[in-house]
Amino acid sequence: MSKFDSNYFITMKDIVREGNPILHQATHKVAVPLSSEDKETLICMRNFLKNSQDPTIAKKHKLRAGVGLSANQIGLNKRMFAAYLTDENDRKHEYMLVNPKIISHSVSMIYLPPSEGCLSVDREIQGFVPRYERIKVKGINLDGEEIMLKLSGYSSIVIQHEIDHLNGIMFYDRINKENPFKLPENSRSLY
Template sequence: MILAKDITKDGNPVLRRKSHPIKFPLNQQQQKLAHDLMQYLVIGQDPVQAKKYNIMGGVGIAAPQVGLNEMMVAVLVPDKMHPQATKPALKAVMVNPVITSRSKQDCALITGEGCLSVDRDIPGLVHRSKKVTINYQDVHGKHHLLHLVGYPAIVCQHEIDHLHGHLFYDHINQADRYAEIPHEMVLDFAKNTDKEFGSKDHDASTDSYRAVRIRSYIKNEAKTKQNVLKDNH
């Protein structure tokens, strides 16, 4: 079982190394890793269990975050569009995941991103592709192709970054943490009305999440530090 003490922290060289592809069949250690990564997410998203084991909840975790440079990640993404949903939007252990295509349009979470391996708060928009296609193998070696949009796409990009030695804050514009990118969409799960935004800008055919163009108010929003929806990966 993975505990808080087992999480590799920013500054450890393992987080900046490229991970090695995994060969099949998985050995016993790799099978245990797959189980433990998903178990950590399941327990972390259960308030009672998370408190019992004193672990921080997350929606994704990668092998380098437990000190192993192997190409394996686990994701357990809640259905943000339907908070009462009993099933997650995405649950998978991905072995050797590869992003095979990306949309030209970017997106970002208005609250920024967090990371199990980064203890400090680093504000700013983390620019990611709005849509991605991912090819990966499950624990049995079977290939899968995923087409993701919005929040699940963001989570998977965050985790796959770990396999290539990248951290979320690498994508923040250090000169202007809230700099606008043309046509970028900002996902905001906290707002239930449109009055805060200049106009509605929904893409219901491909993305059910609330999506709006970056507005100048983002800087003021971020300063409030009301980042209750910032998830750790």
């Protein structure tokens, strides 16, 4: 039984930090239909993101603001993540996805200036992380239904970051090693 039921309050001490081998392993597929434990864990992860973005709660519990959280970031080898974000058009998005897979993407790329951040990384990392501007993602939602999401802009960046986690890839693995601010030709800044 996982401790991460929907009543559990995730804090920063639950977040696995860089250096932990689980962050560099591809996660295991989650059995469908979803167990109540997996559903509760996803809700718990989503609740952490909401709490981390609430200035009062975040300050009280010393939470770093996050927009996405993958199961391996709380020590679980499971292919699922939660995301809670506001896009560049001030629209709120909430995702809890199991066994997500990018099935198509744009040729055009975007990036966040000056770089991306991560709850599992306690240091600032300089460099651009090129991401696909638009992606189509297939996955299982909280109700156990297969869904298809078409994402663009900031939502696309966040979901690619989380899917990378599930594949054992950290965001800084995508930064050009020779020149951290070098980008593919077909790239533009999101902002």
